[in-house]
Amino acid sequence: MRPFSHAHTVDDLKTLLLLTTGYNFLHGTYDTIEKAYKNFLINSGSPQLVAVGLSSDQKDCLHAAYEGGAKKYGLNWIPKLRDLPIGSCPMCGNLTLGTVEHYLPKTPFPEFSVFSWNLVPSCSSCNQKRGSKHVNGISQKLLHPIFDSVLLHKLRLVTRFNTSDAVTQFKLGYNESEFDIAEQCRISAHIKMCIDQRAFKLATKVQLSMTAARVANKDECLWRTVIQDELSIMEAANLTYGWGASCLRGLLETNHMPLNMILTPKILE
Numbered sequence: 001m002r003p004f005s006h007a008h009t010v011d012d013l014k015t016l017l018l019l020t021t022g023y024n025f026l027h028g029t030y031d032t033i034e035k036a037y038k039n040f041l042i043n044s045g046s047p048q049l050v051a052v053g054l055s056s057d058q059k060d061c062l063h064a065a066y067e068g069g070a071k072k073y074g075l076n077w078i079p080k081l082r083d084l085p086i087g088s089c090p091m092c093g094n095l096t097l098g099t100v101e102h103y104l105p106k107t108p109f110p111e112f113s114v115f116s117w118n119l120v121p122s123c124s125s126c127n128q129k130r131g132s133k134h135v136n137g138i139s140q141k142l143l144h145p146i147f148d149s150v151l152l153h154k155l156r157l158v159t160r161f162n163t164s165d166a167v168t169q170f171k172l173g174y175n176e177s178e179f180d181i182a183e184q185c186r187i188s189a190h191i192k193m194c195i196d197q198r199a200f201k202l203a204t205k206v207q208l209s210m211t212a213a214r215v216a217n218k219d220e221c222l223w224r225t226v227i228q229d230e231l232s233i234m235e236a237a238n239l240t241y242g243w244g245a246s247c248l249r250g251l252l253e254t255n256h257m258p259l260n261m262i263l264t265p266k267i268l269e
């Protein structure tokens, strides 16, 4: 996961004014939605917020405005979120992007459908995994790429390898010791809710194969240096938060024997 900068040039309240005057069904809703959005900002997008209860016609208008990304409502910035050059998905760390995520889902919370603090670039697999589950009733608040930027700047994903079985197992972890218990609970819940395990496993296998190819002709005593160099290149290329970097950090955390057990089968493949 990674912090993400807000598009400060976006004027959400101007958009709201244009929508509530442009769509007949939304006439008279400006004050209610403005109040709800201010509450959203004060509470950092808490899923415990109560939806304002818009009618299905009003919901349809806001969803249509979101899907259309219309310039006349000042929404042409939304499609551009998909192509932002930020390297990895802010919600899960996948190295692909391509969709836009509603931090508070747009079905239960149509009032926040087009607001900039509720929209973040995302990959399709974690977007689908989360669906509309992130609402009132979940035990932990998901990490928000803007509201939680201080915490996210400290967070480093680390893939943890277990070589005690015949086939190496691995799972996504992070630098736990730098966080207090409450933060650890939140981060763990976020990982559980957002990370598509299939996509993560596939990406890790690809990274392991690439690393194995890099170390294949080198003396084993040089493997760590090769991996460290590869990690440094990734970090310089703005890929610090992705699963590739996470995999390399995990390899550097292992001892000599496990490292050999993880990479040698890949070299032989």
Ligand SMILES: [Zn+2]
Residues within 6 Å of the ligand: 089, 090, 091, 092, 093, 094, 122, 123, 124, 125, 126, 127
């Ligand atoms: Zn993702």
